[in-house]
Amino acid sequence: MANQSCCSGSSSRKKKAASCCGGESGAVEKVKLRPVIKSQSCCNTEPEAESGQPSCSCGGQTPKQEKWITGYIHTPIGDVPQVPAQLSFSDILGSWKCRWSIGRMDYAVDPGLYCVGNPDTQSPVLVTANYKMTFDRLRMELGGLDAWIVVLDTDGINVWCAAGKGTFGTEELVHRLQDVRLSEVVSHRTIILPQLGATGVAAHEVKKQSGFRVVYGPVRASDIKEFLAAGMKATSEMRTMGFTFWDRLVLTPAELVAAIKPIIIVFGVMFILNAIGLGDYGLVDLYALLGAIITGTVLTPALLPWIPGRAFSFKGFLLGLLWAVGVNFINGFPAIPEYGWLKAIAYILTLPSLSAFLSLNFTGCSTFTSLSGVDKEMKAALPVMIISATIGIVLLLVNDFMLAFGR
Template sequence: MLSYVFMKILESRPARYDRGINILTGGHANKVKNEIIATLVKPDIRVLDVGCGTGQLLAQAARLGAKVTGIDISEGMLTIARKRFESGDLKRKGTFYQAGVTELDTFFADDSFDLITATLVFSELHRVQRHWALREFTRILKPSGVLVLADEVRPRKRLKRIIHFLVRFPLAVITYLLSQITTNAIPDMAKELLGAGFEVFHEKRSLLGSFAVVFARKHARLDSINASVDTFLLPEDDISALKTIWDFIGRWFPNPVEPGLRKIGNAGTHSPVFITGNFHLTVRRVEKALFGTDSWLLVAPTQGINVWCASSGGEMTEHSIISAMKTSSLEDRVVYRNLILPQLCAPGVNRKVLEDLTGWKVDFGPVYARDLSNFVQHNNEKSSEQCIVHYPLSFRLEMLFCMNALVWLTIAIIASFVNMWWVALGTVLFWGAGLILYAGFPYLPGSSGWWKAALLSIFAVFGITLFTAYVHNLPWWTHWEWIFVAVVLTLWLGFDLKGIVGGNLSEAESLMHKLGVKS
């Protein structure tokens, strides 16, 4: 299980990826590769490894005489993979493409490969993406070819599912805090394969049934397989009270909705197409802003992260938008070829590249969803004011609660085992310091969030010591534990403050970048 939740951390350090994944899977990663090499790889067969990483499997296959091709979204991984094939017995024996799984149709013709493999890839994809990818596999795999998928799956037995959840959940939380990424266990891999035109002839499970290696061939009656999949949703189709609550207490964590196409009003072939990420709060607010405007809303897969963070962290790119366009069959529904992107996705999306790859005209819309209708009414023109990000008091107070509610709850629960007085005093210190820092951010001296917090903690220390000495008539250091708590809580609140309400790189993000982790 560790491999799934720590995989993204390892991906930020490609040179250590193979060794790290093998250690974390207890050797299962290498066992899967060795079994594939021993049983399926023969001279002159054509092999495609989807999500090839550093190319370890392809290097082994190439040494046996196979003609190998790799595809991966990570530039760092592919740099190492290509180096493997630059010299020695592997020189010029491998072909690599940097692309997402839903861009397979760009590179490969029908019946191109004898063997297709994908390890720890499908658990990163949503249902419609997996379906699209599997349909592509049926197209590019030869009639006698074999597909091998190795990935995280949902255990079949209830007890194992419970154990799997209890072990996985805290690890997933830790991983997200470090890498801002999570994965999802596949509910029923065999069923999805069957629905896409494959028949499973061998399956092995390990790690409490949560890791499956599935071997499949194209179904003999492929033409009779139902290839349909829902291609759009209505705003009311996936309303979730739980996700809405999570929007306001768990803003630290991803809150994804199913990516794909949403129909707003009576959208038709000439209606505008807006793009956003699959963060629940963003989707709900954009849908609300577009109410009364007949339009299409295309939700790109961004790991359940908001647009700005996703684009800065490499999750909202041309690849993710193209992926959503393909899996939703957007081109079959819209004649008016114009995409309207959120202004805040500009750090991660190259407009010219997207236009060249899709043939669509691309415009950046306003910063705020509330201005979308006005933007359309003015022929996709926006004012200079609509290009500016603002941090009003209402927003800063919202972020104070959303970003810190779970932190406070955790502290309160721990403190309750010590003394309820600690809970009360800790609550006053925590929210009091938070209110001063968030509400007063533009006015407090210093540009650093930590500097502002440090100044506030000094005042807190003075306040506690003066209260102890002159009200309680005790030595000033008597309540040293409260001095310590006040300093720690205040500095914690300032750690990511500059990024949350200042729109700049915070101390937290700087630390993550130094550790080699995207944010």
């Protein structure tokens, strides 16, 4: 993907890269070269007479008009895109699709400078990531405010994850502040960063390299107005990250979709085994596997605080075990199940292991797990899951062999 040009607030990151106006972009040399989402034009300083849309006065290409850009604010550095605080149906639909992993990797906005309302040189400056859902969540909370929004190039990743990966970091922030020429837009020297981005940013280095003082805002964008009204002072509640039932539940669709894809392959193998006479799989196996998946990706995350134990995998294993016993009970347990004892035992081994593994994956979504803790849990839980699932699969194959060739 091509690097964006300088005047639009998204310059090439190579040292002394030429702008569309023939000058130098002034990019910070030490910033690592990473691909930018897509190219824009350069200056956007004067609207065309016929269309009223801003064009590049130095011969560049007219920028693409995104649906969520409603106008432009004229500034000393050129026209800055203006975005509404109200989300459109398209914005809401886009977020919903991302929840289900539809187009998730491409759901991003161009890094650069944007504004809400009609900001002036004294208006606050908020910094965020270029994951569009994050960008939308911020602007929807800015109704009635006049503010500038500096969007960093985080490769389309949310603030918290990008801070951990280093894309929401000191170098990118300094680079972007210089790139959008923020010092020429506002008269103050204060920028507000989301608290969840603090792990990636060294505030003293930002001050040293750019002249801007970093203030960390609240955890939730919904507290921005109150934070600004209080003179940029956060309460203890604003500094506390929650992980409510709803917070957990909205994360489960993506986990479910990720788990369904490989299971489709498993169903395909079952169908082939049935077709060649080496299997006897049917509706029971279908709902048994789907139930284990839903248990690990939806039920365990949703019920997380109320399930005994600390380890996510253990919580998933417990619910998976209950599901496996339930499947066997429906099919004749405690008497000999209609599909035989071998398959019944196989379910007891495989279904909880599957639920435990999927529950372990949810550690990456939680607000209270640590890398060392997850690493420790994986080392302890994965071998148990693998051994249990392997024995269960062997029992299933033995059961199929016995059915195919006689007991």
